[in-house]
Amino acid sequence: MTFYNRSAELTTLEEGFEANTHSFIVVYGRRRVGKTELLKQFCRDRPHVYYLAAQEAASQQLTKFVTQIAAAFDDRVPRIDSWDEAFDYLGDKLESESRIVVIDEFPYLIDANESILSYLQSFVDERLQQTDAMLILCGSSISVMESEVLGHKSPLYGRRTQQFDITPFNFRDARAVIDYDIEDAIRSYAITGGTPMYLTLFAYSQTLAENISSQVLSQNSLLYNEPEFLLRTELRSPARYLSILEAIATGHTTPNEIAGMTGINSGPLSKYLQTLRRLRLIERETPVTVSSPQSKRSLYRIADEFLRFWFRYVEPNRSSITEVPDIVLEETILPDLQTHVSTVFERVCREVVWEAVRRDELEPYGTVGRWWYGEHEVDIVGLSPSDDRILFAECKWTSSPVGQSLVDDLKAKTEHVRWGSPERTERFALFSKSGFTEGLADELDASWTLFDLQKIDMLTSPSN
Template sequence: MTFHDRHEELDALETAFESPGHEFFVVYGRRRVGKTELLKEFCSDQPHIYFLASQEAEHRQREKFVEQIATYCNDRIPRVDGWDEAFEYLGEKLALEQLVVVIDEFPYLVEENDSLLSYVQSFVDQQLQNTESMVVLCGSSISTMESEILGHESPLYGRRTGQIDLKPFSFREACELLTYDLDDAIRSYAITGGTPMYIQLFDYARSLAENIQTEILSPTAVLYNEPEFLLRTELRTPARYMSILEAVATGHTTPNEIAGATGIGSGPLSKYLQTLRRLRLIDREVPVTASAKQSKRSRYQVADEFLRFWFRFVEPNRSSIEEAPSVVYEGTIEPALPDHVATTFEDVCQEAVWEAIRSDELGPYSEVGRWWYGEDEIDIVGLAPNDDRILLAECKWTTDPIGYSVAAKLRDKADRVRWGPDQRDQEFALFSKAGFADGVAEALDDNWSLFSLSELETLLSESS
């Protein structure tokens, strides 16, 4: 996988290393998101020791760690009997030279010996803080990184000087890698999501259909079993979590619907949902006008586009894919793909709304999200409480241009959004894959903004 973007994160690491005093950084995020590539890019211009932990016996991990230090320093490899001695040896070297030391996949070491955290604490307090060097702990196990390293109960709590929670690319950030035209780029992003490795597995000289069948539906492809691998790295018994993810991906979005689809009782389900949220595999969403803590109108959605695609189309059809992947694609996936992409299109349009706010094309809103109540739904609603102004927008991923009726329905639904004073200001926007029917723009006043794919592309590219 090649390094792409991440300029802000790279600048943060470089600025920290160049600043006076020691640095103790924590870098974490889901697997495949590009943590290792970021750290390798950072280290390429700095004197560094890079150690990649693996799942093997503790004594062998410690030996390899010490070997890595000795190799960099051209030393004879010393014998150490514990992690305290290993970090003492590292501290002696950092006292002589300013270095970056990266320990990648640090949770593997913690799995073998949770006392390691106390040894690192002593190393930071007694040796690292007296140097100009930088130590980076990196890991893909979000649960371990957040609880064992960043958590209040951790021996390392309060010692970090910075952290980077590396997230998947937004659509705008991914666009340079998605070298299709905008239409197919959105379709492709609806399948790979913003995970750099998944994006780069696709060959953009081939059609999207070919990429899906080659890189996902083939039993020998990396992505065919990827979600199972991801879940097993975080969860000892992933079966129930997989059933919940499949239920959510196939349209069961409320707790009652998920319980009905999975047969899991409401008590245990609540705990499973909390775990999946903590692992960033699902998101809980409430109407933008409601309180996230108090609202009972919550919905759940799979947080990653690739997982949403996989649990909707691959997991339920495994047996058929093994026998006839092309039949599954043509008969099951291709007909339902527009509906799948439509949800992603809403998210892309929401990105565009924020860009339009930043560029003053839409005027400032502090909150942007979806809204629903009963049978009514609006794709994007923006709130400006200080100005008593509301934005209401619809996003249409259809083959037909939007007609005036869509605008009329949106205006009607706006009256049912209970927020702000009766005399609030209202702004409207329409996003359309297929553009707009003749006469629509002329029939609407200055409170309306219309975005076809070309306007959307211009808006997103201007901010790149």
């Protein structure tokens, strides 16, 4: 797979490698986000030992690990019967010649032999710290990496020198891969999200509809069963989690709504939701003006755009997709796609706000998010407590230009947002896929900023 972005992570790894001391780095994140590609890019042209663990017997894992060490140091493969001997062998080699040592998919080693954590603790304390070498443990099981490697009960706790939580690309970073114009780029991102593997599966010489057909709806495609695969790598019984994700993706976002849709009681449901949050599959969202994260006004949303798309369109239509995938595409997905994309467009617009702040095109805001109360909702609200300043913004993914009516609607909503003093400074912004009615910009004062697709394109282009 072609390597994209991750320049900040690469720079940090390179600085650690150049330092005259040992490094113990933990890299983790969901599958398909590019962890292995990052490490391969870093190790390229540098002396290294790379071992990819697999789901197999501990004896086979040990033999392959030792074989990789011997190959990296151009040594004859020794007879080694235990992991403590293997790490002693590695320590001996590193004393004479420093290396980057990568153990990828480390959770598979833990599954086969939990004692490996204690062996590694001894290796880090007694051997690695006496060298300039770099040890990198990488894993796709977030739960295992956070509890067994980073957790305070782990033998390795407190020994890491750095950790990298690798997450999917935001829209700006994803555009380095998406070779569509800005409008179709946003639509495409609303389907693949920012997961590098998913982004690279689309052929951007084809239409978006053709990519949906071949890469999502085809039963032979990787993405057709991908969510089930992701859940099964983390969970032994994914059925209830699948039903919860489908409920959220189809608009049931409060705990009561999710319980009603799935038939899961509130007690067990709370634990399921907590697990899905820990796996980065859902997010708990509160109105931006609410200071308590435990607010009863919280909602749940799918954290990954592809999962939202899949649970909205693929999972409920499995039977029909098996028989008539083209009809599902033409009659179900494409007519409703604008509704799905409009929610993603709001997230893209929040990125644009931050980028405009960085470029001094908007005044600074410490917090940017969504706001709602009862029947009232504002797509984007930015807060600057130190200046008693608030930003209100609406995002419209519609086929018609935005005009004065949206200006009036947004102004009317401001009185419901209780934040700051009565003398607070109010700023406004409008984002529109189809631009604005003629003369609107001239009618608005300096407190308003308008963002059409051309400006959004400029602010999210990775080349700018």
